[in-house]
C-alpha cells in the first residue's frame with residue numbers, strides 16, 4: 001500500500017475544476033490522521049475502535065433513521081416537497097421497463113466480449129416451461145443486511161466532515177483484541193476529484209484553457225426556484241439535453257435522462273459510458289447548482305445516511321443506507337485522482353494492480369461520437385485540439401490513496417447502482433464527475449453494488465466473476481445457484497419483479 005497522503009500532496013494537487021473546494025484545513029483529528037502513513041492511520045483507527053451494543057430491533061433502528069432523514073429533508077426548501085416514499089420501480093409502466101433493464105444488465109454481466117454478447121442475445125428466448133420458484137426459494141436473494149446487536153465501531157466518521165457522517169463497522173470480529181484494520185481501510189477522504197499537477201500536465205493545460213470564456217459552459221440565469229433551468233436557452237440545460245443524445249452506433253432506445261432529483265434513467269444497459277453522459281449546472285451558474293439540471297445535487301449534499309460495514313471476509317467492506325432510495329436517484333459521487341492510463345500503469349507492478357483494483361475507467365479511447373460532439377461546439381480551436389489529444393487516451397478515477405465512500409462499494413452480478421459520467425463547467429477530462437445512480441428501488445439495509453465489469457481480476461489468473469461472492473440470484477461465482485446462472489432475460493425479469501414485491505412486504 002502506498003502512503004501518499006493529502007499532506008504530502010498538498011502543494012501538488014489541483015482540485016479538478018468541476019468540484020467545490022474540499023475541507024483542506026487539516027485541523028484537529030483530521031490533521032493527525034492525514035499526516036500519518038498507512039500503518040499510522042491503521043493504528044489510529046484501531047485505537048479509537050470500540051464495541052457498541054443496541055437494544056433496538058432492526059425495525060426500530062430503521063424507523064428511527066427514516067424519521068431523522070425526513071426531518072433533514074423538511075429543513076431543506078429545495079427537497080421538502082419531494083416524495084421520498086415513492087417507489088419508482090413500481091410506478092406504473094416503470095416496473096416492466098425497469099425489470100427488463102435490470103435483466104439485461106445481469107445478462108450482460110456474464111460475457112467478456114461484444115461477440116459473445118451478440119451471440120447470446122440472438123439465442124435469448126423465453127422458456128415457457130420453466131417452473132417458477134416459490135417465495136421461500138427466492139427468500140435468500142431478498143438481500144437486506146441485518147447487523148448483530150453487538151458490533152465493533154471502527155470509527156464514527158471516516159469522512160471527518162460533520163455534514164457527511166459515515167461510520168465504519170466490523171461485524172466479523174467479536175472482540176476488539178481480534179480486530180485487524182486492513183490496509184485498504186486507511187485512506188484519506190476527499191469529496192471531489194483532483195489532479196496531480198506534476199503527473200498530469202496536459203490536464204492542467206486543459207483546466208487553464210477551460211477558463212477562457214468560449215470554453216466555459218455556465219448559466220447566467222436569474223436566481224430562481226427549482227425549475228429555473230427549464231428554459232431552452234440556458235447553456236447547461238441545452239448541453240445536458242445534447243449530451244444525453246450522444247449514442248453508440250445501433251442504439252435506438254430513448255436517450256438517458258440526467259436531472260437533480262430523479263428519476264435519472266439510462267439509455268441502455270450496454271456501452272454505459274458511451275451512451276449515458278450528461279451535463280450539470282454548477283456553483284459557477286447563477287442558480288449555484290440549486291436547480292433541476294444538476295445530477296450532482298444530492299451527492300454533493302450528502303443527503304442519504306450511509307454506513308460502511310464488513311460482514312464478509314472475502315468481500316471486505318461494503319456500503320448500505322438505512323433509508324429507502326428510489327430507482328434513478330444519484331446517491332453518491334465516486335471521487336479520487338483523475339489519472340491517465342499511462343500514469344496508473346506506470347506505477348510499480350504491485351502498486352498498479354492495487355490501484356487498478358480500486359479505479360474506474362470512465363472513457364474509451366475510440367469514442368468518436370464524443371469527439372464529434374465536442375468538435376461541433378464553439379470552443380477555441382486550441383482547446384478542441386487539446387481535447388482531441390486527451391480523449392484518445394483512457395482516463396481513470398483512482399481513489400486508492402485519496403477517495404471517498406464510493407471506493408468501498410462491492411461488485412455484484414445483480415448490481416443496484418450504475419456509475420455514470422457527468423460534466424460541469426466544460427468538457428475536459430478534468431471536468432468529469434462519476435455519479436452512482438440507483439437502477440432499482442433500494443430498500444433499507446441493502447448493500448450497494450455495481451458491476452465491476454467482465455475484465456476485473458482479483459489475481460493474475462482469476463476473474464472476479466468466477467469467484468464472486470455477491471450470492472445474489474444470478475451470481476456467476478463458483479458455488480452459486482446454477483439454475484439461475486444461465487437464465488434468459490425474460491425469466492430474470494419475472495424473478496426481479498417478484499423479489500421487489502417480496503422486499504416491499506418484508
Ligand SMILES: C[S@@+](CC[C@H](N)C(=O)[O-])C[C@H]1O[C@@H](n2cnc3c(N)ncnc32)[C@H](O)[C@@H]1O
Nearest residue numbers: 184314315316317357358408410411468469470
Ligand atoms: C474496490 S474494492 C471494494 C472495497 C473492498 N471491499 C474493501 O474492503 O476495501 C474491490 C475488492 O473488494 C472485494 N470484492 C468486492 N466485491 C466482491 C464480490 N462480489 N465478491 C468477492 N470479492 C469482492 C475484492 O477483493 C475486490 O478486489
